[in-house]
Amino acid sequence: FTAGILSDRLAAKHMVCFGLIVCGVSTLLFSTGTTVTQYSIYWFLNGLGQGFSLPSLLKLTKENSSPVRFATNWSVVLISVNFAGVSNPFITAYLSQTYYWRTSVIISGILTLMVATLCLVLLETPAKDASGVDTNKQQNSGNDKQNDNTRVIDILQYPLLWMCIISRFIVAVSRQGVSDWSQIYLVSEQHLDVYMSSMFISLVEIGGICGKLIAGRISDMLLKRRLAATGAHSGADQSTLKLMARLPVSIAMLSLNALALHLYCFHIRHNTSLPVLAITALLIGINTSGNVVNLSVIATEISPKRAGLCSSLVNLAAKVGGIFTGLPLSLIANTYSWNMAFILIEIVCIVCVCMQLP
Template structure:
């Protein structure tokens, strides 16, 4: 009965976060779906660009702060608060008609959006044991892909039949309702409802004879001293830059250098995203199997078996980008081009999933949100580097030069990881304090 009760809590929590994060994603993109209608009302591209930039800037900052805050306050309250504020913004925004007001409100939405995933990561780690953590993390991460597929169609229907303002107000009301659901059904950790915690709480000291374990005294400064954290940050930066390059510039490469049609360019991007959904789930299941296998063999080393998955994915990514530059050409079939895109998305999103899981589970519980915040910050930096800097590379060396650079970076990281695969993944080792 105890296990059945535990499962019911897990189910309620997971469904609440899955649907809630789908709504987070709808809110984040809801205004961009209305851009064609806004252009018809007289807004120009530079004004819309200002509005979009305000949100992306705020989100880059708030995702880092959200990770740190998830270690300081209730993850449930953080998740619900972000969803509530996001919903309130998209509910109020249609009442305005001024560019500066749009920009200010969308900036506020970006700040609220950073509360979403860090709080999900914190709750997941508390409710699922290490042998299941990766699988459930990967399944939850598909909520953004599902939202990205469904939301544009819903928005198009609402805009066509009721106008762009209604297309924002409806998800705004839904967000407010789901924020209340999150408060009722999301629970920070099992002990909050009288169940036994899965993960040891490192904010508490456990006495062993004349010594106390004092991992609870560790801070974010101790995390920064961890070579393993920096290994994650470098890898996440390279992989996220690769993903952004494939998503943002892959279409232009197919059209401009392979001579493909607009349809084929769009199909390539769609194949990357589709592969990403499958890659995330595979990565979670595969690395959970590696964790169980290590435990069954009685391996007591401090290295993370999940990094084997990263090595495999990054190694395949290098091969795929090499194929994209040197094997795929103007005479290649659409099946080959989209197939390469699918495999690129599968491997890149798979590696991204693993980086997030490892960053959360290898830090002390009271610093897991902060640890994830650091690697997420590195990922955001990679996304930014994949923008204007890679466009500059493309200007001088064409898009094939961009993907050759991406190929080289992934090969370099795979070699580094191969030699550092047995590095300790314990970011903050236990210290003992004698009384």
């Protein structure tokens, strides 16, 4: 959260490099740890470094993307996280078996520091014109000069920002709720076998990768068409045009996610056919992960100069949603059932869609 706010004031390149350096150094220190306290401190620092990197990567992507390529490029960046999650267990297992586990951790730390060095050398800070203003910011913000002096208190009064915050919370609850608790729900309440429930979760992850690309591409295509229709040099508010183009994607994905949750709650049984199971899983993965991309992009375009603050608030909502899928959701399931818990998520998702409709 703090890193997002700082990214409005500091160069994204330097924050990304700083975050990577913190991650690399803490990883190397982790390999030297001998007590639980040391491991906890070093891994806390590692998480701190990751927290500095992600919001800055969003800003860095925006600085190096045209408005009609921003969402697509950001989706590619986020997909790298999915590929890392898939490949990392295999790489870690190989290094741990081939070498000592501390050696594999040292290799990871050294690679992180090497990437930080490459970023510091190769990444370019946006060029500035004679007045000292970033030319890339001028390109991205267009005619949004009225947003440049927006106060923080004014931003917190934006209905669209709160809509993004609520939507991101719902998306996080849907995504993590299904990922974390589907094994229990499908096996214990719907009597699917472990293989089918595991396949369901895998299909959700596959759908997530596809959903990020789909959301980014469609969002940029709609923006490009709207800009072409209004004219590149028109006096229209560029920020409003971007939001009007990208918001329908969020509404559509939330609606499809509600449909997928309905299938998940009322049509997934022990005798459900494989195609229905696969379609439900893919729909959940595509629409939840796709909305992660789209809502992140929308947040940065609400107020260009306060993009870091807006994206931090939206990401904070996602963290709160992740917390809700832990003890609170399990308490609801314990009091009623897991089916009722997911029905509640579906209802909230439908309410969120209704809030976004004009």
